[in-house]
Amino acid sequence: MKESTSIKSYWLAYGIIAEAINDEKSMDHRNKELANYYENAENMGILGLADTRFLSQLCTEEEIQIARDTAASFYDYWKRKQKTEDINELSESLNERDLTEEKNDWLASIGVTKQYDYPYEGIYDISVGVSHQYEKGITASGKYADYEIKLQEDNTYFMSNVENVERFFYNNQHGAQKLYDSLKKADNSDLLPLERRAKYRIEEQNNIYQVLGGETDVSKSEIIIDSSYVLYCHLHELTHLWTQPEQEEKTTEDIWFGEEIACYGALQVEEYCGVDIKSYKDVDYFFVLAKMLESADTEEAKKILELYKSAGGSMEEKEFNHTLFNDIYVHENIEKYGLEIAIQNYNYPYYELFINYLVENYSLEDVIEVVTKHQTVEETFGKNFEELQQK
Ligand SMILES: [Zn+2]
Incomplete structure (x- = not known):
């Protein structure tokens, strides 16, 4: 489905499918169930409607069903709001958008009194699927990068729940954009290899004393994160990729300047970085x-x-x-x-x-x-x- 049409998000695809098959669950009945569900403010994450909410790798069957029903109902609302039935137009209208306001509007329309205020709203242009590399993992692609992520059972790791995965995508997407813009501002930014597309491979290991926990192979455009400092180092490593030439041998001086500019890059996008080992979350x-x-x-x-x-x-x-x-x-x-x-x-x-x-x-x-x-x-x-x- 995703390959053959211009539909980028699962939720939109589900909305269209639900309408096409005219499934027996009537809209009224569906909306009553959803209103009941979203009346609990803790459940709002599903309304983010990121691709991740439709994957059994990350969500339970029940949660996926809620995501599908939400998609069907919100699609119906969105169509009326945009005053069009054209799928391409609808898909276009969603590009890089924050739909917080519209989602609150929709919630009110089905009778929910709680507000939607999900911090990772708007990651529709990261499309997510099941990993071929990891037995339990996901693959994804966005504007600046592709991703292979190993999911963890142990919840002391960062990549162990759907909300953290979304948080990573949100921070990586917005952080990469801001990093790109801030490097682009340099008068000689044409010297930088900003066209490189990052391939992130995230496979956390429990080595908390490893300071930054990532490494970048510029010759393969590959960023490997093998510690639990995922949020701390993801943009530091991306700065390496976007600034450094391919080199066989590096002098101390090369290493210094490479690390310095990577630290500089991370400082420009500080709000999208953080430390995520459990006891010191977000710092x-x-x-x-x-x-x-x-x-x-x-x-x-x-x-x-x-x-x-x-x-x-x-x-x-x-x-x-x-x-x-x-x-x-x-x-x-x-x-x-x-x-x-x-x-x-x-x-x-x-x-x-x-x-x-x-x-x-x-x-x-x-x-x-x-x-x-x-x-x-x-x-x-x-x-x-x-x-x-x-x-
Ligand atoms: Zn570094």
Whole structure:
């Protein structure tokens, strides 16, 4: 069905099928059942009507039936609203749309008093199917990427329920768009390989101490995420893909500039990233690091946390000060180990500080020249790599 027509969403297809076969469940009867179901605000996720809600890999038979009935009824509403029966026109009218308002309108029309306010509304242009690669998994494709995702039974993993899967698609789709736009703004963005289409392969492993948990093979356009930090690293890795040339051998300098620009990219789309290991859901990696220091209970750890707190930093999840903590963390480690060793041991905080310094004092365009190998560090910055690092 999806291959042979222009219908991109399962829900629209089900709506059309329900109408065509004129199934015996009358619309009135169906709407009464749905009204009853959606009167419980916790059930609203199904009304998101993402493809994921129609897959037995992710939902129960009962949930799928609700999704189908919702599709049939909402399709009927949508047709009347658009004043057309033309399937292509209806399909077009849904492109990249947030239907929150219309869904609330529909709910009211069947007599539901609760409001629809699903945070991952509008992922219709990610089409989802059953994976061939994993026994229990899904495959998907969207505007910028294709995906193979292994689903997990253990709910301490991120990819273990339909809502998280939708959250990933939502964040990846919107984050990729924003990342693309922010890289495109550079005057020399034509140097970047922004045409590369990402192939995400997500197969979580329980290795929580692996910092970022992803890797990108630019020669295959492949992004492999093999930790539980799915939401933390998905856009960092995409920045690697969209900025770095194919290279056999990489120097320390290449690695630094590659990581720096990846950290820069992730910072531009921070609202679509987060850490998702169960105990520290939705928070910054540096918050996890701070929490690890808290439980490590060593002298250095205590000192870093004290400095952070006395500078006004909070250990409350929502008030955690990423930049302040990062500054203190880096500073303390340089003091303790000396610049050279500290840099080797604690790379990511440095990458982030360094790229912020370069973009502020030089420009993103300069960094792009170096990352894409169009100019050397000396040509661009008038200093060699070691001299720049001393800053
Ligand atoms: Zn990286």
